[in-house]
Amino acid sequence: MPSLGELVAPRRMGRDFRWLLASSWTSNVGDGVGLAAAPLLIASLTSSPLLVASGAILQFLPWLIFGLHAGAIADRFDRRRLVMVANAARAVVLAALCVFLITGTANIGIVLAVAFLYGTAEVFVDTAGSTLLPMIVDRADLGLGNARLQAGYLVANQFAGPPLGAFLFAAGTAWPFLLEVLCVTLAIVLVSRMACTPVPPRAAAAEEGVAQRPRVHTDIAEGLRWLWQNPPVRTLVLIILVFNVTWAAPWGVLVLYATEHLHMGAVGYGALTTASAAGGILATLSFGWLERHVSFATLMRVVLSLEVLMHLAFALTTTGWVALVIMFVFGAYAFVWATISTTVRQRLVPAELQGRVASVNMVGVFAGMVIGQALGGVIAQVWGLTAPWWFAFAGAAITLLLVWRPISQIVSAKPQASNEP
Secondary structure, eight states: OHHHHHHHHHHHGGGGHHHHHHHHHHHHHHHHHHHHHHHHHHHHHHHOOHHHHHHHHHHHHHHEEEHHHHHHHTTTTHHHHHHHHHHHHHHHHHHHHHHHHHHTTHHHHHHHHHHHHHHHHHHHHHHHTTTTHHSSSSGGHHHHHHHHHHHIIIIIIIHHHHHEEEEHHHOOOTTTHHHHHHHHHHHHHHHOOOOOOOOOOOHHHHHTTOOOOOHHHHHHHHHHHHHOOOOOHHHHHHHHHHHHHHHHHHHHTHHIIIIIOOOOOHHHHHHHHHHHHHHHHHHHHHHHHHHHSSSSHHHHHHHHHHHHHHHHHHHHOHHHHHHHHHHHHHHHHHHHHHHHHHHHHHHOOOOOGHHHHHHHHHHHHHHHHHHHHHHHHHHHHHHHHTTTHHHHHHHHHHHHHTTTTTTHHHHOOOOOOOOOO
């Protein structure tokens, strides 16, 4: 009978995958703690829906400013080292926040500035980190590898982290962020143990004197040109952009929706994320069966349909336990979507373009979040805390009708080579 380690990270995927998995899971524990603690900290300093939404916006805004450059940089240098340096920057920013909290000098301006700086470092962590898996495992194992990484995200970031963050925040505002510093630091140590140095093909050639690195803007233009000329990947990025606009509109004020509309309190707010993670864990256990028996196209359509129904359900509910059930279902289908969409993209994109195309995808994700949360803050301020859910329901339903047929073309597409020398 195979060991637990073999079930989680099969030996055929290599030791580097296990180090990457351990680093990702550790980092996600810290991120999960911050997921609950950061909104609670902002809500403790202001009751304005616009300022509460601004906390998330300022953390995601760096994707719009630095996202494309981060992708080009990830395609130029040692991607593992870039993850380590960017994580070190995150740890420094969090340590500074802890100093402000311990000394009692923190205010809403400082917290929002920290959110922006932390988000800037996270741009480089996530962009470079997303390119590591395709470089260390076989193409056939990408689905399993992404499922394992997503499982760690769900257990650590969504299940264990948020209630721990809410509990630590209740004990003292600095405690959750001190733990986050520790987790990020440990993640740096773990990823440094990877024996393989994931250097992109172009960077390796340049180091050997075979090719010269062009300007960063030339690299960015090359990635955008390839993406625009590849309809399946382009359509996938657009789907993600639009659905993140509708998803983020209510999510930006979720802390107020949970505490004021549903009267769940700080711990109840953390429990919503925990319920989502529980659903994701269920999907983790069933993903292998789903991948073998149901086509990716069917799964994508089912998932996006559930997204529409989720918004409607949240708009109608007034009780906390119903919200917990909804979040459980959301966690299950969101895991399936994240795993499938990432796997499809990685299979279609050449190795030398992984960083740039991943960065465009992430810019789409966070552009949708910034736009959606800005809209959600305004809508909630004017029409109340349930209004963003009605907006999300209508927008997601219209979008689903438009993308229903193109989904088949995305899943059935074949990989295309890049035009890079």
